Structures are given as structure tokens and as C-alpha cells.
Amino acid sequence: MKEHLEAYLGDVLPFWKKIEGRQRELILHTIRENKFEAGQIMHAGAEECAGMFLVVSGQVRAFIESKEGKEITLYRLQERDLCIFSASCVLRNINFEVFLQAEKETTCYLIPTKVFKELSQESLAVSNYANDLLASRFSDVMWMVEQVLFVSFDKRLAQFLLEQAVFEGSDEFQITQENIARHLGSAREVVSRMLNYFAQEGYVVVGRGKISIVNRKALEELVDF
């Protein structure tokens, strides 16, 4: 069991071979498995950070929220992804609130904040990797910013539907219009109207809580143009 875990971490954490034996032991002894149901909030911005989540299986979205409850998805995490923001107390200078929500049933390993903090202050390899992670999420967020600021809503919705089909592994999937709006930082009514337009044009078929893409090519062209 422990050998199995060690092999997995060695595979997933690029710094594994570059840290000392006692540091590896520290991780192995303090890491904990966590399971979350679909929809469950894993980390809410304000609360003290749980630590560093490593997604073993499932899917997670990171999002921000306004006072009025409006949301927008920053990026999504999958197998083998690490979430640096659940450990944001490790980083000085971070003063914004990120929320994490399991989108499907999700299993994570959790490295305690304290352990990760120590490691990144002791090990150059870990610090460099934290840098890479941070830069990678920064890139994700900048992509989202560019979408929101510079791309019209029809393109963004088409893009989202295509992406969702990839995540779900099928061109027909379950999702409510309310949830689509939450991802895109828009309003349900706006999603409703645009989906009905897409349906009218024969791009999709909409049902209660589900969507089927029936003209993938048209959606792709809409995105590209």
C-alpha cells in the first residue's frame, strides 16, 4: 500500500526524486486521502487552508464569487493536477478568495499546509515546482480574462459546450443552464436565450438539465471565427 502510494507520488510530483529521504517520509506520513461528492465545496476562500490538494480522480473547478453570489470559473483541475490555491496561506501576497468545488465524485490526496510550506522553504526543487504551478494557473486565469473581455458570448458558450463534451466524454451530457451561467460568469436567462438560438440553428438539442451537441462543426466554426 505504502509502496503503491510512493510510486504514485514519484510519478506525479516532479520534485520527488530531488528531495531528501526524510522529506519524502514526511510527505508519506502526513498525506491524507479525501473524497468529495459531486457538487461539494472542497475549499471556501475565507476559511483557513486545508493544504495542497492533489487530484487522484474526478474533476474540480476553481472559481471566484461576488458579494451578490455571481460566480465565474477560473480553471478546472483533473487527475494528477495540484491545486496551489487550497494552500494559498503558503504564499504571502495572496489576498483573494478562490473556491474549489468537486464537479464529479473526486478523490484527492491532501498534503498539509505546514508540510508543503516547510518543503518549499527548504527545497529548491519544490520551490521551482511551486513556481511552475503558479505560472500555469496564472496562464489559465489570463486565458479566462481574455475570453471574458474580448470574446462575445455566443463564442464563449459554444467553446464551453465543446469543452464540456470533452470532459464528459460524450456529445450528450447533463448540465443545467444555471450551472453553465455560473461557469461563464453570466446569467441563466442569457444562457437560456443563446441555447435556444443554438437549438433553432440546429447546433444543439436542449432538454431539461441536459444538452446534446448535434452539429459540432457549426459550433467549432463559431468559436474559430
Add this chain to the structure above:
Amino acid sequence: MKEHLEAYLGDVLPFWKKIEGRQRELILHTIRENKFEAGQIMHAGAEECAGMFLVVSGQVRAFIESKEGKEITLYRLQERDLCIFSASCVLRNINFEVFLQAEKETTCYLIPTKVFKELSQESLAVSNYANDLLASRFSDVMWMVEQVLFVSFDKRLAQFLLEQAVFEGSDEFQITQENIARHLGSAREVVSRMLNYFAQEGYVVVGRGKISIVNRKALEELVDF
């Protein structure tokens, strides 16, 4: 002269005392002074990175640009600030284009990309500091994102005018409505209309290429509410 530079760097770079003598020498020998006029583009996203700018005096804005030429300011840098993105080639995983523009006449020191890259891979202190810098800019950008997504335009404009007054050191300052729009990611016409509304309410007096805040309190209340 060199002693002067060394003292300055020791004061400004938190990792200075934690790196080796030969590393300090490397920086001292490769660092170059650069001057930019107001309005000059210091770094354009696409081009190869110049290196790491350290702002000695003046003011710099970091912004992104759409294909159509629409801009929005991500954050602004002042004396003693370091710009990690002009050295973005140091970071893997960064694939978005940041532009840097001198807002006033600006003097910088430039640490070559190669030197900074080497240091951050050799020195834990430098790597940790790069982390802090990245997290700090990430925070700045998230603040901007929250403003754009969750705050109405009148509040954002009021906020910008108050901030600008601080930067300029006076409640009367020179700026075109076109430039305000560029900062806020909006359109000149929208700025024009809102400024005229502010003027009508007695918050500001607008002239060609200049603005005077005459009711600071009203603007502050608008922002806070």
C-alpha cells in the same frame, strides 16, 4: 558608483544577502540601466523577453491587448517594483502576452533573462522570491478581474480617478479619455458620457486632456457604496 549600485540592490532585492558573492558579482556585471520616455512600450508580449526590469524611478503599466486593439491595464509598477513578466521566458507554462508601457519617464535596471534564470534555478532564496512576486502579481490581476466582473462602470471610473490623483500627486491631472478607456478596458465614448455625468453632478471638472477632482468625498462614497 558600483558601491552605490550594490547598496541599492541590497536594499531593494530581499534575496541579496542570501546569495553567494559570485552570484552578486554576476548581477552587478550584467545589470544595465535603461531609460524610457513617457508612453514608450518597454516590452511587447510577442517579442523575446529583455529580462527582469527593476523600476528605479517613474511608472509602468502592464496590460493585455485584443486582436482588435482593445486594451486593459493589469497592474502598475513603481519605484522598487520588479516586473516578472518581462522575463516571462524564465517561466515555463506562461503562454499569454503581457505588454509593458512607461506611463511617465522611467528609469530601470535590467537583469538579463539568462542571469535571472540561472539564479532562480540555483538559489532557494531567489526562487522563493520569484514565487512571492508571481503571487503578488496574480493577486493584482485577480483584483482587476473582480473589478471588471463584479463592479459597475461608474464605481470603476471613480476608483480610477482617485487612484490616478494619488499617482499624479494632485487632484488635477493630465489624461485623455481615450487613455482612461484603455486602462479600464472600456470605450472612449463610455468614459466621455460618464465623465460628463460626474461633471454635471459636480464631482469633477473636465477639460481637453485633463481632469480636476472637485468633490473627492462624493467619488469616495460612490466607490464604497
Add this chain to the structure above:
DNA sequence: TGAAAAAGTGTGACTTTGTCACAGAAAGAA
């Protein structure tokens, strides 16, 4: 110096997107 060009601003009409209020349909619970 005077005419042309460039830079900055104002405005109305229109489009897109978000908000609000409400209605109705589908699914689930008792």
C-alpha cells in the same frame, strides 16, 4: 502666418449583455 492634419471630445442610434419579475413545465416528495 495660415492652411491642413491630427488629436481629443460629444452625441444619437443601435446592439449586446445583464437584470427583474413573473409564469409555466417537469421532476421529486409526501
Add this chain to the structure above:
DNA sequence: TTCTTTCTGTGACAAAGTCACACTTTTTCA
């Protein structure tokens, strides 16, 4: 079944961005 909750549709309106064009002030330079 009946009641409740969840999900979606729609019209009226508000906020912000786009487009076209006009007008003024400043700068350029012949």
C-alpha cells in the same frame, strides 16, 4: 394524487459597448 422544488422561457428594461459622424482645439509644416 397533490404539493414542493427545480429548471426553463419570456417580456420589459437597464447598462455598457459599437458605429458613424460632427465639432473643436492643438500641432505641423509649407
